[in-house]
Amino acid sequence: MIVCPNCNHPNPDGAVQCEACYTPLPATTNCPSCGATVQADAAFCGQCGYNLHSAGVPHVHTAVAATVTPDIPVEVPPLDPPDPLLELLQPDALGISSSTNSHPSGSSLPATEVAVPPEPAPSVAAQPVVSGKSIPTPPPLEPAPASEAELPPPAAPAPAPTATASKTQLQQITARLIHVQTDLLIELPQNLSVIHIGKPNDRIPPDIDVSGFPNSEIVSRIHADIRVEGDAHYVEDVGSSNGTYINNLPLLPGNRHRLRPGDRISLGKGDLMTFLFQLA
Structure with missing residues (x-):
């Protein structure tokens, strides 16, 4: 394969x-x-x-x-004989002492005089004529202004806080219930993590008292609770006689439902005591 x-x-x-x-x-x-x-x-x-x-x-x-370099004979050009005049100009080129001017064999030879051209006189540069009058001292040079390209861009001023931004920061999301039968608005307390719904009693006083609403006789004294956890709101039945319904579905005791805007909360059967959950 x-x-x-x-x-x-x-x-x-x-x-x-x-x-x-x-x-x-x-x-x-x-x-x-x-x-x-x-x-x-x-x-x-x-x-x-x-x-x-x-x-x-x-x-x-x-x-x-393999690279093989062929043996090519290198031709060396013949050397030119030295110039006899250069040998005479070299110091003691012929081995003649300047003090005796004698030949090594004892015979004296006449000294060869070499004409040396006279050195030219050093030229003196003409000095400028300086007046006796005092010369005013020039003012100190001011530094040249930097070009626009070198200057750093001006810092942008910080935007002033507008009234709309301040109002947005101060606004908080508040939850509320709207009674469907009377169109009455009930704001949920913001300082409570557990909000009790029911009618006056000696054991757990209600935070939302529904005793003044029509058909309140179907609501138990301790009926339901709304729990606040962060930005979430949960509703649970705490053992009411006629039950709690969310969007026409029964909420079993011990269970809880996370509320969303528009959810329908009915206390008791028959949709006689109904509230709409909203966020504002």
Whole structure:
């Protein structure tokens, strides 16, 4: 089985190109140890890990061409003979002492006089004529004003707090109940985490007294509670006689329902004492 290196399609042994994408397949051979099909240029068998190089499979090395520099004779140009005048100008080039002017063999030689041109007189630069009058001291230079590109941009003034922003910060979300039968609005106390709904009693006085509403006889003295947890409001029945209904569905004692704007709370059966929950 030959796996295509392009699309990983398995091809039968001996296939030259892939059956799926027509890509030329690498040449394969068999492992001398386990007989598995391996690529001709593989170093080890993928099935048993046999070293294919030790089995006599030649390993191709890339020939590196050696660079040979041909022996080319280098021609050295002949040196020019030194100028005899330069030898005479060199100090004691002929080995003649300046004090004796004698030849090493004892014969005296006449001293050779070399004409040295006279050195030119140093030129003196003309000094400017300075007047005896006092020169006024120039005023100190003032620093050049920075260009507009170098100046930092002026800081934008902080916006003054508007009345609308102050009013928004002071506003808080308040919850309220609307009595459907009388259209009366009841604000829920914001300082209480548990709001009791019912009628006056000696055990748990109600925070929302419904004794003055029509059909209040179906409401128990301790009927329901509204619990405030953060921004969420929950309503639960606390053992009323006629039950509590949320959107016309009964709320079992011990369970609670998270209130959302528009929820319908009915105290008792028959939808006679109904409130709508709203957020303002």
